[in-house]
Amino acid sequence: AAAEIGVIGLGVMGANLALNIADNGYHVAVYNRTSARTAEFAANAGALADRVTACATLEEFVSAIRPPRPVIIMVKAGEPVDQQIEALKPLLQDRDIIIDAGNANFRDTMRRFTALEGTGLTFIGMGVSGGEEGARHGPSIMVGGAEAAWKRVEPVLTAISAKYEGEACAAWLGENGAGHFVKTIHNGIEYADMQMIAEVYGVMRDHLGMDAPTIAAVFSAWSTGPLDSYLIDITAEVLKVHDAATGKAIVDVIVDAAGQKGTGRWSAIESQMMGVPATAIEAAVAARSLSAMRAERARAESLLGLPARQDRRNSQEVIDDLEKALLAGKIAAYAQGFAVMAAASREFGWNLPMPTIARIWRAGCIIRSRFLGEIATAFGADPDVSNLALTPAFSAMIKDTDASLRRIVAEAALNGLPVPALSSALGYFDTYRRARGTANLIQAQRDFFGAHGFERFDAEGEQHGPWGGTS
Numbered sequence: 129a130a131a132e133i134g135v136i137g138l139g140v141m142g143a144n145l146a147l148n149i150a151d152n153g154y155h156v157a158v159y160n161r162t163s164a165r166t167a168e169f170a171a172n173a174g175a176l177a178d179r180v181t182a183c184a185t186l187e188e189f190v191s192a193i194r195p196p197r198p199v200i201i202m203v204k205a206g207e208p209v210d211q212q213i214e215a216l217k218p219l220l221q222d223r224d225i226i227i228d229a230g231n232a233n234f235r236d237t238m239r240r241f242t243a244l245e246g247t248g249l250t251f252i253g254m255g256v257s258g259g260e261e262g263a264r265h266g267p268s269i270m271v272g273g274a275e276a277a278w279k280r281v282e283p284v285l286t287a288i289s290a291k292y293e294g295e296a297c298a299a300w301l302g303e304n305g306a307g308h309f310v311k312t313i314h315n316g317i318e319y320a321d322m323q324m325i326a327e328v329y330g331v332m333r334d335h336l337g338m339d340a341p342t343i344a345a346v347f348s349a350w351s352t353g354p355l356d357s358y359l360i361d362i363t364a365e366v367l368k369v370h371d372a373a374t375g376k377a378i379v380d381v382i383v384d385a386a387g388q389k390g391t392g393r394w395s396a397i398e399s400q401m402m403g404v405p406a407t408a409i410e411a412a413v414a415a416r417s418l419s420a421m422r423a424e425r426a427r428a429e430s431l432l433g434l435p436a437r438q439d440r441r442n443s444q445e446v447i448d449d450l451e452k453a454l455l456a457g458k459i460a461a462y463a464q465g466f467a468v469m470a471a472a473s474r475e476f477g478w479n480l481p482m483p484t485i486a487r488i489w490r491a492g493c494i495i496r497s498r499f500l501g502e503i504a505t506a507f508g509a510d511p512d513v514s515n516l517a518l519t520p521a522f523s524a525m526i527k528d529t530d531a532s533l534r535r536i537v538a539e540a541a542l543n544g545l546p547v548p549a550l551s552s553a554l555g556y557f558d559t560y561r562r563a564r565g566t567a568n569l570i571q572a573q574r575d576f577f578g579a580h581g582f583e584r585f586d587a588e589g590e591q592h593g594p595w596g597g598t599s
């Protein structure tokens with residue numbers, strides 16, 4: 129057996145990951161359910177062909193890898209992963225490692241991890257981000273499983289990962305589901321980032337009346353400032369592209385209904401389960417769902433109409449505010465995402481290393497940005513801080529962007545422009561930083577209808593109100 133590692137699944141991600149592995153000097157065995165795809169992969173391996181063993185059957189695949197075997201499964205998430213594990217199990221031996229690199233729900237990863245305990249086989253749940261290009265030339269890799277198993281695959285995984293100033297964007301983050309949980313929150317934050325960019329685009333398009341190439345220039349200019357990131361770069365890029373058939377900007381012929389595969393929703397669900405607010409992620413998930421209800425939105429617009437336009441400020445003033453509002457929104461989304469990870473770390477006993485997570489997101493992944501470097505520095509100085517907003521660097525950024533976020537949310541509200549994620553960020557900050565809230569009234573209501581009790585400022589222990597009495 130010549131191969132040092134195997135890859136099952138030669139779709140977009142698996143094929144590119146396999147080429148990346150071969151490119152880094154490793155011999156890789158590959159297998160795909162539909163063997164035509166395997167043959168096509170082998171035919172297109174080019175200069176890397178001598179480091180690839182393409183296998184038509186799973187038996188052939190397993191015997192092509194030198195034991196103890198690391199086997200990466202990169203197929204459609206869910207049931208297909210269980211099917212692959214079941215098919216592999218009888219063919220593998222003690223000390224072989226099964227690595228699920230798809231976008232698994234971390235609860236499935238925990239189940240699979242437990243199911244393989246005691247079999248001699250080891251399971252790793254590995255989150256991979258970076259899309260097609262990342263998989264081919266260096267993704268960000270988030271690993272969960274036994275640390276000893278990670279040690280065995282660390283050389284190949286660090287070799288194929290993205291590098292940030294020479295530092296590998298691959299790390300072991302904790303036991304069992306830790307890697308897939310972190311990947312899920314990465315995607316939740318990605319949803320929020322993308323939604324807030326789309327909201328800002330909407331203000332420029334529908335409020336300032338700017339066309340796509342003009343908006344592209346604004347995003348290009350922002351990409352040299354604090355918003356510098358992959359998502360801002362590709363936004364500028366896609367806004368510049370024209371459709372050959374119509375001569376219009378391509379974004380103007382794309383239907384305004386977004387797809388989703390689940391990771392954003394799982395982020396929102398898990399944060400709710402732990403009682404940690406992730407309002408920017410929730411707003412982004414809800415916005416995608418609302419976007420998909422196109423026909424219903426059209427009916428609502430004809431029935432309810434749009435609010436009358438208000439006077440608007442000078443475009444440049446609005447654009448300057450949009451840049452800062454986007455930064456403020458980003459701070460809320462990341463503060464929330466990291467707080468959710470901290471809660472999960474406590475709940476599942478993972479001991480997630482926050483500075484490491486921020487560091488391995490600085491390159492390779494979809495949310496890579498200058499901003500993540502600042503998060504890495506902030507968590508590096510204070511790894512246990514309960515919220516990013518409480519660090520000196522980020523509290524200063526919040527103060528600096530606060531007025532802009534307020535003006536944008538207010539102007540959007542007056543003009544009926546939807547900015548649900550940005551306004552959720554504002555609502556979050558305003559609630560989070562107010563020492564005296566309004567839940568005293570909620571406690572009174574709860575005690576009134578359900579005798580749930582409340583605490584008093586001036587007395588110890590649970591109290592009840594004089595409801596229904598004569599007082």
Ligand code: NDP
Pocket residue numbers: 136137138139140141142160161162165202203204205207208211212229230231232256257258259260389
């Ligand atoms: P593709 O749709 O390109 O490929 C899907 C792969 O899964 C094919 O190899 C397919 O085999 C295989 N497959 C599907 N069902 C089964 C089954 N029942 N049994 C065996 N194999 C099966 O998917 P991607 O490469 O995009 O995604 C793979 C995983 O990576 C997913 O979990 C995805 O969420 C995740 N991911 C994707 C990213 C992306 O940007 N695309 C980024 C990060 C993670 P066949 O050829 O026989 O149909």
